[in-house]
Amino acid sequence: MPELPEVESVRVGVHEWTAGATITGAEVLDPRILGTTSQRRIDAAAADGFITAVNGRRIIAAERRGKFMWLTLAETPAMGTVGTDAPGEQRARRAAEIETPELSLIVHLGMSGQLRVHEVGDEIHRHTRAILRLERDRPDADQPRETYELRFVDQRIFGHLGVQPLVHASGRLVPASANHIAADPLEAAFEPGLTITALANKRTALKSALLDQTLISGIGNIYADEALFRAGVHPLATPARTRKSRLAAVLDSAARVMGDALAVGGTSFDALYVNVNGESGYFDRALLVYGRSGQECVRCGTEIAKMTIGGRGSHFCPNCQKPPRYR
Ligand SMILES: [Zn+2]
Numbered sequence: 476m477p478e479l480p481e482v483e484s485v486r487v488g489v490h491e492w493t494a495g496a497t498i499t500g501a502e503v504l505d506p507r508i509l510g511t512t513s514q515r516r517i518d519a520a521a522a523d524g525f526i527t528a529v530n531g532r533r534i535i536a537a538e539r540r541g542k543f544m545w546l547t548l549a550e551t552p553a554m555g556t557v558g559t560d561a562p563g564e565q566r567a568r569r570a571a572e573i574e575t576p577e578l579s580l581i582v583h584l585g586m587s588g589q590l591r592v593h594e595v596g597d598e599i600h601r602h603t604r605a606i607l608r609l610e611r612d613r614p615d616a617d618q619p620r621e622t623y624e625l626r627f628v629d630q631r632i633f634g635h636l637g638v639q640p641l642v643h644a645s646g647r648l649v650p651a652s653a654n655h656i657a658a659d660p661l662e663a664a665f666e667p668g669l670t671i672t673a674l675a676n677k678r679t680a681l682k683s684a685l686l687d688q689t690l691i692s693g694i695g696n697i698y699a700d701e702a703l704f705r706a707g708v709h710p711l712a713t714p715a716r717t718r719k720s721r722l723a724a725v726l727d728s729a730a731r732v733m734g735d736a737l738a739v740g741g742t743s744f745d746a747l748y749v750n751v752n753g754e755s756g757y758f759d760r761a762l763l764v765y766g767r768s769g770q771e772c773v774r775c776g777t778e779i780a781k782m783t784i785g786g787r788g789s790h791f792c793p794n795c796q797k798p799p800r801y802r
Pocket of ligand 1: 772773774775776777792793794795796
């Protein structure tokens, strides 16, 4: 699965192409995309429900918590309340001020999903599952509004689209099905103090606790190993018996290593193409322990070890990350 930095770089691209646009039409070519991986049999009415729910809405922003991405939608403000005489940019800003987030359009890319921006009338790729027709003002108000399509292409249908109400959870509005997902270390709503307190109650292996999305979201297997190594904490340490300053150091390292990955560039996409692949290849060179079992530790030269914790391969340096003494 893509890690948080990949999802964030996709979010940035999606935001650029969708924020401020109005959905003027929608088409579901394959209703299975509205289901989940465990539930692909879709009621024939579901596609109509989806189309009705999104049609005419304005996209406020592309948002993310952990690896969960969505578009926040608002009612389209009546042009009279915004002032049709104002220049386009000013009009868009006024519209943004009066709109309230009302609904979320969840976009799970899964392993094979892609969002592509197309001109209306472009040939439709055979794995296209849904199409949103979008319209937005151009920076120059004298130009006619820009009309284009956002197409969801997914060969294997591991991705998912859906409409959900927004609920308050861990400091902000999120889609209802994300209400159990804790804040991630890179978002403004993240409160390290609260997360450390929650972690400190756990008696599972610290490595497993870092992957528990109800405690802290967005840290995948790669970044959990990297964060533990950088903080010098063993993956089998019991959070409840680990000093809070050490837990804080691990969270800090997680935020830093994911921030670094974002800065390196993230998944690349050209102007008309937003894409995510499952692997984080661009960051491989910067990984210090993940995938390096049997190789020398970059700090002390000891052979990097690998063990399975909670079903996940875990890489660590037996010297830099001393086993917990209470075991
Ligand atoms: Zn070492």
